[in-house]
Amino acid sequence: MxxxxxxxxxxxxxxxxxxxxxxxxxxxxxxxxxxxxxxxxxxxxxxxxxxxxxxxxxxxxxxxxxxxxxxDLLVPGALDRELIKESSTNPVFMRKDTKSNFQWRIRNLPYPKDVYRVSVEKDRCCCVVHTTNKKYYKKFSIPDLDRFQLPLDSSALSFSHANNTLIITYQKPTxxxxxxxxxxxxxxxxxxxxxxxxxxxxx
Structure with missing residues (x-):
């Protein structure tokens, strides 16, 4: 059955x-x-x-x-800009969807946009984020796609970077x-x- x-x-x-x-x-x-x-x-x-x-x-x-x-973690309060150094705060990874997209935000990533690489690993059913300066690496799945047994589509994936935050967007399938x-x-x-x-x- x-x-x-x-x-x-x-x-x-x-x-x-x-x-x-x-x-x-x-x-x-x-x-x-x-x-x-x-x-x-x-x-x-x-x-x-x-x-x-x-x-x-x-x-x-x-x-x-x-x-x-x-x-569910205590995110440090906004520190004085002068105190923030690249290694002083750990990146915070969270998912915050919109109506038409799955969306993830990774805070405390101060590197310029051109160092980020965001890709799909279809054989492992996951997305991968890494930086060319080897400062950050993250692998994550999209449980919603797994529950509906839908494959990952690299064309649905995009990203932007602003205010030390990497925003990864995956367009929801029909x-x-x-x-x-x-x-x-x-x-x-x-x-x-x-x-x-x-x-x-x-x-």
């Missing part, structure tokens, strides 16, 4: 919704025990956060792993855009609570 598609898995998951702070927060509990939490902007339906957790071998909940949105529209219709059918403790819980 074929494994259900990602959209079918989302439909089958137990879902609870909460409207708070101008966001629609959705908590999913899958048959395999995994949990996913998403936050959408109520006005634009833009995905702001997606994170996952699963139970460990002893059955206790593990920590949340952020897939989309600000990583299949993803269609599925996201379908999902939004499903999510709007869920009766949402208007208050709560900020974390949707499903027993």
């Amino acid at each position: 074929a494994e259900p598609s990602w959209l079918e898995q989302l439909r089958a998951a137990r879902k609870t919704a909460l409207l708070r702070d101008g966001k629609r927060k959705i908590h999913y509990l899958f048959d395999n025990g995994k949990e996913m939490a998403e936050e959408y902007d109520l006005k634009t339906n833009q995905l702001l956060l997606r994170k996952w957790r699963e139970k460990n071998a002893l059955g206790a909940c593990g920590s949340w792993q952020v897939e989309v949105g600000e990583p 299949e993803i855009l269609t599925a996201e529209d379908e999902l939004q219709k499903e999510l709007k059918k869920i009766k949402a609570a208007n208050n709560g403790d900020g974390e949707c819980k499903t027993q």
